[in-house]
Every structure is written in C-alpha cells, then in structure tokens.
Amino acid sequence: MCLAREQTDFLLTRAFNAAVSAGAKIYEIYTSYDDFGVSLKADSTPITIADRQAHSIIAKRLAQTRIPILSEEGRDILYEERQNWDLFWLVDPLDGTRQFIERTGEFTINIALIADNKPLLGVIYHPCSDTVYLSDPDRGAFSKVGVRVSQTTEYTVNEIFRDARKLPLHNEQGGRSARLLLSRVRESNVAHDFIENVRTDHPDLQVLEYGSSLKLCLLAEGSADYYIRTTQTMEWDTAAGEAIMRGAGVRICDLHGNDLQYNKEKLENPPFLCKCSR
Numbered sequence: 001m002c003l004a005r006e007q008t009d010f011l012l013t014r015a016f017n018a019a020v021s022a023g024a025k026i027y028e029i030y031t032s033y034d035d036f037g038v039s040l041k042a043d044s045t046p047i048t049i050a051d052r053q054a055h056s057i058i059a060k061r062l063a064q065t066r067i068p069i070l071s072e073e074g075r076d077i078l079y080e081e082r083q084n085w086d087l088f089w090l091v092d093p094l095d096g097t098r099q100f101i102e103r104t105g106e107f108t109i110n111i112a113l114i115a116d117n118k119p120l121l122g123v124i125y126h127p128c129s130d131t132v133y134l135s136d137p138d139r140g141a142f143s144k145v146g147v148r149v150s151q152t153t154e155y156t157v158n159e160i161f162r163d164a165r166k167l168p169l170h171n172e173q174g175g176r177s178a179r180l181l182l183s184r185v186r187e188s189n190v191a192h193d194f195i196e197n198v199r200t201d202h203p204d205l206q207v208l209e210y211g212s213s214l215k216l217c218l219l220a221e222g223s224a225d226y227y228i229r230t231t232q233t234m235e236w237d238t239a240a241g242e243a244i245m246r247g248a249g250v251r252i253c254d255l256h257g258n259d260l261q262y263n264k265e266k267l268e269n270p271p272f273l274c275k276c277s278r
C-alpha cells in the first residue's frame with residue numbers, strides 16, 4: 001500500500017500525540033499512585049490501571065483516523081475479522097508493565113501503523129526521559145528529546161520534526177566496546193550460546209539488560225549493536241520498534257534470517273535477532 005506524504009504526515013501526527021497523551025496519564029499514575037491495581041491476564045502477564053487507561057486514551061484518539069486498532073489491551077478481535085485488514089494500528093499502550101510496577105523507568109508507549117502486514121510508521125514514547133522515537137517512510141527515523149508529558153498535547157508535524165535528531169545518532173561504534181542487549185527476563189541457552197559466539201569476535205563485549213522496546217530504540221540510535229530475544233514477545237512489542245529501526249538501517253529477523261510477520265493468526269513473535277551492520 002502506498003500512502004501520500006500528506007496522509008503519512010497526518011497519521012504520524014495522530015500517533016505522536018496519542019502516545020504522548022497516554023504517556024502523560026501513565027506518568028501521572030507512576031509518580032502519584034501507591035497502588036497500581038495490578039492483576040494477572042490469561043497469559044499470566046501483569047496488567048495495571050495504567051495499561052487500561054493508556055489503552056482507552058490511545059483508542060479514543062486513533063478512532064478519529066477511522067483505521068482499525070489492534071491493541072495489547074484490545075486483542076480479542078477475531079482473526080476472521082482482522083485477516084483482511086490492509087491498514088491498521090498495532091498498539092502496546094504500556095510496554096514494560098513489569099518494569100513500570102518495579103519502578104525502573106524502563107517502560108514505553110508503542111504505536112505502529114501496519115500496511116500490508118509490515119510496519120510502515122512507528123512512534124515510541126519514553127516518558128521518563130521525555131523522548132519520542134519515530135519513523136515514517138519518507139523521512140526515516142528520528143528521536144526528539146524534551147517532549148514533556150501532556151494529556152492535551154497537539155503537536156503539528158512541523159513541531160514534531162523541529163529539533164528532531166536523525167537516527168542513527170552515531171554511525172560508527174566510535175571506539176566503544178560492542179554492546180549486546182537482553183531483556184530483563186531470564187534468557188535461554190540458545191541466547192547464551194549466541195552471546196558466546198559474538199564474544200569470540202568482540203572479547204570486550206558488554207551485555208546490558210533493559211525492559212521494553214527501549215532496546216530497539218537504542219539499536220536505532222546506534223548506541224547498541226545486537227539484541228537477541230528467545231523468550232516470548234508479541235507483535236505489538238516489536239512493530240513500532242521495527243519501523244524505527246528500519247528507518248535507521250537496522251534489521252530485525254527470526255533466527256533463520258526471515259522477516260517478522262504481522263497480523264498472524266497467533267500474534268506471538270518467533271525468537272528474533274537484531275544486528276546492526278553499520
């Protein structure tokens with residue numbers, strides 16, 4: 001599907017403001033509530049009032065685009081209905097819910113536009129650093145710092161790109177050691193064997209653990225070189241990050257080198273690898 005520049009500008013602006021607005025609600029809850037109302041979902045992952053409220057803010061804002069929405073917190077749409085969608089929003093209203101609960105600050109809001117089952121544009125907001133990562137097919141990937149939480153945010157497309165920094169920020173490793181990222185979830189032997197392989201080429205390899213899609217943003221920035229993930233993730237965990245990494249020249253693929261697929265009947269991702277080849 002080919003969208004005109006005015007259409008992608010309009011949709012990127014909607015996604016940006018929806019992410020910042022949801023981030024403001026999440027941040028308010030993060031900084032002022034003692035009880036996050038934690039419960040467990042059917043897949044045994046936690047959910048809080050912040051996930052629910054962020055979902056409803058994003059769903060309300062994106063409804064104005066009249067494009068269907070598949071969200072982590074609104075996932076019960078039958079495959080028979082969504083399999084024919086050629087354009088839809090794929091949303092993780094609060095990625096890194098465990099990190100949110102543990103108050104590490106490593107949580108993000110993720111919105112991707114999927115066209116023909118591939119991420120076309122993506123927005124990731126990290127409210128604890130006032131940073132938005134974004135990409136669109138015409139301009140590539142950017143980060144924008146200084147985006148303060150605001151529930152009534154209404155950035156225009158010009159305001160979004162004013163002072164935004166093109167990704168990657170660093171084109172070379174610049175003398176630092178190679179960096180490999182992992183989830184804070186305990187990884188498998190497959191991942192640890194991969195790390196040992198990388199270490200043969202990079203004896204000074206640093207292995208760093210982060211929660212949420214921040215890992216994908218660090219790769220897009222050029223601040224890290226590898227990310228391997230063999231424990232479970234879902235399509236909404238990678239969609240916006242994939243769009244942003246692609247805009248910055250970083251590929252994500254399964255362990256056989258194939259692209260990830262979106263809008264599958266089962267929304268789980270296979271184990272995957274991101275490798276920076278700059």
Ligand SMILES: Nc1ncnc2c1ncn2[C@@H]1O[C@H](COP(=O)(O)O)[C@@H](OP(=O)(O)O)[C@H]1O
Pocket residue numbers: 043044045072092094095096097098183184185210211212213232233234237
């Ligand atoms: N047992 C499980 N079942 C389904 N998804 C899981 C899972 N354990 C982790 N995840 C996915 O991994 C994500 C967290 O990744 P990371 O470890 O990189 O922070 C979670 O995002 P949410 O926090 O949005 O639920 C969730 O989607």
Ligand SMILES: [Mg+2]
Pocket residue numbers: 092094095096236237
């Ligand atoms: Mg998630």
